Amino acid sequence: MEKRYRPDQVEGKIYQKWEEKGFFTPKIDKKKEPFCIIMPPPNANGSLHIGHALFVAVEDLIIRYQRMRGRAVLWLPGADHAGILTQVVFERELAKKGKTRFDLGREKFFQACFDFTQKNKEKMFSQLRALGASCDWTRAKFTLDKEVTKIVYDTFYHLYQEGLVYRDWRMVSWCPRCATALSDLEVVYKEEKGKLWYIAYPFVDGKGEIVVATTRPETMLGDTAVAVNPQDKRYRRLVGKKLRLPLVNREIPLIADEMVDPQFGTGAVKITPAHDPDDFVVGKRHHLPFIQVIGFDGKMTAAAGEEFADLPVKEAREKVVGALKKQGFLKKVKSYSHRVGHCERCKTTVEPLVSLQWFVKTKPLAKKAVEVVKKGKIKIIPRRFEKTYFRWLENIRDWCISRQLWWGHQLPIWYCGTKGLSELQKIMNPEIVKGQPEGCGKVFVGEKPPSRCPVCGNTRFIRDPDTFDTWFSSGQWPFSTLGFPKGKDYLYFYPTAVMETGYDILFFWVARMIMLGLYRTKKVPFRVVYLHGMVRDVFGQPMSKSRPETCVDPQETVKKYGADALRMALLYGSSAGNDVVVDEKKIEAMRNFANKIWNASRFIYLSCEAERWQIKEGKKSQEDKEILEELSATIAQVTGDIENYRFGQALESFYQFFWHEFCDVYLEKIKNRRQEALPVLLKVLSVSLRLLHPFAPFVSEAIYQLFVAHLKGKFGFEKDYLIVSPWPKEKFAK
């Protein structure tokens, strides 16, 4: 045995052995209890960072523990195509070469993204191996795999048949850079310093004016009314009169609507139904015209008037303000701070725009998702997140699932002729419209269109060019990976045991998995949700692939300190739902711990060698009995902590026992009678290695291999490999 533990010299070999022996691949065995974790598929838009190492540390710990407990354990790995994110990242790469996706065209772009993600996937999988993840590679999945896609399409079909998805003109958040609609969750709001402009709208009859306040003066070009609160005494008698819209000279009515807060601004609100979510509702309620003055490209449209058409929104704003000022309509300007929405992935300011999109009717799905948690069929750890979960689901709005992206699952929807496409879709996808008949526009859902339209007899169908929100497919991950509805894995492993992921995607992912899982399988997708915290760097910033410069590469760390050290550093002194700070000093400390274990083992090993491995049971001394008592207590402690998801505590207990009680005290005491103490030393060691294995799989297995070669079948070295050895029983020492 070397004087120092050298992780780089053993980790690769051990991992290979484990994999070759098939320890990661469970056999479906009716006599065994199944235990399954579906790995949160990392986004294949880059490589893994230290943040991912945390999920590996936690999930692999649970998995290895359950495997040792004798369950049929499946940890299913995968990767996510990550629709919009990958498209944004890949388009950035293209931009560096001065290209856009349109230069490639849809097919080539998709292929290039596919190649890009496959490359990333392989890199990520090798990183997972380096971290020691004992997942079943024979079952690895990608979100765009054929069999996964089929299930995603089937789910959409069922939702459609039951009226739980619909297509409608709605106001959605639109990212002008990505040129796609977004869901509410994909918009991040940032406080921005802006201004509140007070603009006078004169009455048509020349008798006075009404002043409105707005943060977005450029949208006034699309105003079709001014609204006041019906109770507002200042304006009550004026309701119904006509106003003349400055710059545009359009006559617009003064209407009364409850939505107006008389306390804010002047108590009078300009109504732009096409460009503000509230105004959209008011516009519908009062049957106002919708005038779109901002286009999907983020520039003013022809409807904004010759003077403003084609100007980017910001420039249009300045020009409108300038014109208003010049003509005397601008009454006041106040500085004003408010929240502005940005695209989660590319940070561009989003524009609320009306467009034709597909939505999931979420209320009925959410209701059931709330129920299963309330009834305890799914437990969220830590508990406090249940409240957050309920709040979100109880206020949920319909989910826009269509994206005008090229990278992702194309919608399994066919329209009879070109009539089914929106104008926007036609403009964005001229090649699919060219030479096609108009048809009747009837909608068909399925992987293939019918041969003939039953309504109009047309035989030419156009596939909806849009793709699914990436979360629509990952929301089905727990059953789409297992081969729902008839796959053997599905029948055996579903519902899965634990969903381990970060609290940041509780809504994005966990809630959607519960909704879609319940909808499709009529069962909960998992029984426990364990939420880990964010891994932050020394500056307190969370690790994120969108900021690769601040991310620590786990492989570098593994090379330097060993996978075990990194994993233990992430677990030690951490707890569910709380953030973890990556500290190289802590990794170093855990590297030292691994080395400590190695050297204590080395001491025992050398003692055994001195006896030529002929170890005889002897009489136990007082200190022998004490250390065995302490070992016993440690087994209870570690087991209890793992069962209750207190992994940091479990590791601390073990650390305390092994280093301080076993090494510092016991080992020193028996140095003058080590031959006699060998049976106890070996028992403590074999149990300790098993307790340690879920936390530090490599060093524990490496040591185990050294001993089992000589002591097979004795002192707890029963199995050929530690990874499949039984978890120690608490009563062991008694």
Add this chain to the structure above:
RNA sequence: GGCCGCUUAGCUCAGUUGGUUAGAGCGUCCGGUUUACAUCCGGAAGGUCAGAGGUUCGAGUCCUCUAGCGGCCACCA
């Protein structure tokens, strides 16, 4: 505006159902290398557990309030 969390040794953080002198890692100080490990060992200093009040035989742990920090959610123009 609503909700949630945090505030424990110089630093980074644990502390399950309330129970004896409050813990770890790192750092600091003193001492120690022939004999598993200097990636080590022995010893020490260092905390009125943010503040105030309350419940209790007993509170870092439960309740109320206050302050600072952080996060999430929300259509106030």
